[in-house]
Amino acid sequence: MYSAETLESRSEMTNIDTEDTTTATPRDRHSETPPSKVEVRDLRLWYGDTQALFDVNMDIQERQVTALIGPSGCGKSSFLRCLNRMNDLVPGVHIEGRVELDGEDIYDPSVDVVQLRSHVGMVFQKPNPFPKSIYENIAYAPRLHGLVNGRSEMDDLVEMSIRRAGLWNEVADRLHTPGTALSGGQQQRLCIARAIAVSPEVILMDEPASALDPLATATIEELIDELKDNYTIVIVTHNLQQAARVAGYTAFFHLGRVVEFNDTDTLFTNPREQKTEDYITGRYG
Ligand SMILES: Nc1ncnc2c1ncn2[C@@H]1O[C@H](COP(=O)(O)OP(=O)(O)OP(=O)(O)O)[C@@H](O)[C@H]1O
Ligand SMILES: [Mg+2]
Numbered sequence: 001m002y003s004a005e006t007l008e009s010r011s012e013m014t015n016i017d018t019e020d021t022t023t024a025t026p027r028d029r030h031s032e033t034p035p036s037k038v039e040v041r042d043l044r045l046w047y048g049d050t051q052a053l054f055d056v057n058m059d060i061q062e063r064q065v066t067a068l069i070g071p072s073g074c075g076k077s078s079f080l081r082c083l084n085r086m087n088d089l090v091p092g093v094h095i096e097g098r099v100e101l102d103g104e105d106i107y108d109p110s111v112d113v114v115q116l117r118s119h120v121g122m123v124f125q126k127p128n129p130f131p132k133s134i135y136e137n138i139a140y141a142p143r144l145h146g147l148v149n150g151r152s153e154m155d156d157l158v159e160m161s162i163r164r165a166g167l168w169n170e171v172a173d174r175l176h177t178p179g180t181a182l183s184g185g186q187q188q189r190l191c192i193a194r195a196i197a198v199s200p201e202v203i204l205m206d207e208p209a210s211a212l213d214p215l216a217t218a219t220i221e222e223l224i225d226e227l228k229d230n231y232t233i234v235i236v237t238h239n240l241q242q243a244a245r246v247a248g249y250t251a252f253f254h255l256g257r258v259v260e261f262n263d264t265d266t267l268f269t270n271p272r273e274q275k276t277e278d279y280i281t282g283r284y285g
Contacts, residue, residue: 035103037062037202037232038083043097045078045087052078054256056097060202060249065224065233067243067264070253070279076236079253080204083234084120085113101202118145121195125207127187129179129194134171137179137190138162138197145198157197164230165193166223185216192223196231203227205235209242221246240280244268252276 036059045053053075060066068076081087082099085106099106106116118141129137138158148154158175162168167189171182179190188208195203205224209217224233224246237243243250244264251261252275260267260276271277 035062036060037102038234039098039100039103040082041098041100043079043082043099044095045075045082046094047090048092052256053082056258058251058258058261060232060234062232063228063230064249065228065235065247067247067250068234068236068253069238069240069243069250070259072238074253075256076253077206078256080122080206080234080236083202083204084117084122085111086117086122088113118198119200120202120204121198121200123188123191123195123203123205123208126211127184127191129182129187129190131178131180133176134162134179134182134190135175137194141194141198147198161193161197162190164196164227165189166219166226167193183216185212185219188212188216188220189223192220192227196227200231202232202234205233207236207238210238217242240268252279254279 038058038060040056040058040060043053043056044051056075056079058066068079070076078087081090082095083106087093087095095107101116101119105111106120130140132140135158138161139154142148142154142157148157159168159172162171167186170186171190179187182190188211192203192208208224209220212220221242224235227233228248235243235247247264249262250264250267252259252267252271252273254275260271260273262272267276268280271280
């Protein structure tokens with residue numbers, strides 16, 4: 001039931017002419033809209049014997065913000081971690097289905113997971129700077145990946161990343177002091193700068209502002225709005241106003257399934273499913 005509805009909502013989202021969905025490939029059908037950056041097909045996930053995701057389908061649009069909402073335990077983080085294979089690190093996990101980044105299956109055995117994670121970066125709920133200087137927090141991964149030649153290129157990359165994360169004015173004179181000495185909101189922007197430093201195409205954010213005060217949250221939201229011009233962003237949030245403010249598209253998860261996925265305005269103002277309406281009007285969750 002849900003997968004049929006999900007398909008229906010996907011076809012609405014991407015302006016698919018429902019009459020020719022059986023014949024055209026997704027790419028053909030997107031001829032007037034850009035292709036999806038990430039395509040998820042029939043994704044299922046188990047932790048041991050317990051299934052946590054059921055037949056999830058989603059087309060994630062390039063240079064857009066997609067929000068994942070739903071009650072605690074519904075599978076939002078599990079889904080997000082599938083998009084850069086972070087679940088590979090969880091013992092006993094089993095995943096079926098497909099996740100394609102630019103049409104390439106990220107679960108193909110030939111995929112270099114370290115490379116994949118440089119294309120699909122992640123920002124966590126709790127800011128987790130390395131116990132190193134601000135500069136080294138940014139420089140570490142580009143050095144590991146051999147992305148820069150020499151000190152001055154690295155200086156430029158560090159500055160550009162911190163600027164893009166909206167943190168430069170606050171830290172320019174203290175780049176060699178510990179990242180952990182920054183405020184929570186600054187640490188989170190440092191983590192975003194660190195994610196940006198390896199030039200990812202997709203940035204996954206799992207409740208990136210939930211540990212922050214309202215002012216720091218507003219700063220992160222403004223930043224997300226700017227970043228979407230260059231990056232595809234998928235954000236998990238419990239804050240429905242935040243989803244409404246930052247995301248062009250929103251998926252509502254419930255019990256491991258996508259109940260509804262649509263453009264954010266439609267999902268919040270005219271949800272198709274009773275469950276979605278119950279959740280967004282605060283009747284449960
Ligand atoms: N590492 C794990 N091992 C076993 N079960 C897990 C693991 N991570 C998550 N689960 C289970 O999978 C289900 C989905 O969890 P998940 O963390 O994806 O939910 P969520 O929507 O992100 O919740 P929250 O809003 O509380 O963060 C839950 O039942 C959870 O207990
Ligand atoms: Mg979670």
